[in-house]
Amino acid sequence: MMNLKRCTAGKNKDGKWHIACDQPAASGHFILMDMKYTQTMSPQAICYYKAARWIMQHGGRTWTTNALQVPTTAVAMPKNPQDDPC
Numbered sequence: 713m714m715n716l717k718r719c720t721a722g723k724n725k726d727g728k729w730h731i732a733c734d735q736p737a738a739s740g741h742f743i744l745m746d747m748k749y750t751q752t753m754s755p756q757a758i759c760y761y762k763a764a765r766w767i768m769q770h771g772g773r774t775w776t777t778n779a780l781q782v783p784t785t786a787v788a789m790p791k792n793p794q795d796d797p798c
Contacts (some may be wrong), residue, residue, distance in 0.1 A: 714779055717798050720756045721763040721775070722749030728777035733764045743778065761796035762787055 717732040720740040725748070732743035734757070741756045754766040760782055767775055773786045783789045790796055 715770040716779060718757040719760045719763045719779070720744055720758070721754040721767050723752040723767075723770075723772070724749045725751055726792060727751075729767045729772040731767070731775055731779065733777070733779045735778070741751070755791040759796070759798035761793075761798055762767060763787070765796075766795065 713739065714733040714735050716733055718740060719730060719731050721731045722744040723729050728742060730749045732740035732745065732747070734740050744750065752770060754763050758766070760779055764775070764783060768786050768789070775784055777784060
């Protein structure tokens with residue numbers, strides 16, 4: 713099971729963003745490194761919603777993720793950071 717409180721965001725050489733959350737077999741940071749999302753990376757082990765906001769602060773508007781049932785676009789994010797569930 714992935715941990716939404718321990719995620720890392722990264723951008724690949726094509727300018728696409730991904731948020732990887734820790735899983736029992738690998739950390740989010742390791743997953744990003746393995747997938748080559750190393751061009752721009754957020755701090756490690758942050759909440760999913762903080763990782764998404766970090767992407768948005770760096771000009772990203774959409775991303776992919778290994779997490780389920782969470783926003784993957786800036787439009788779908790809670791409007792106020794205090795509404796983030798983590």
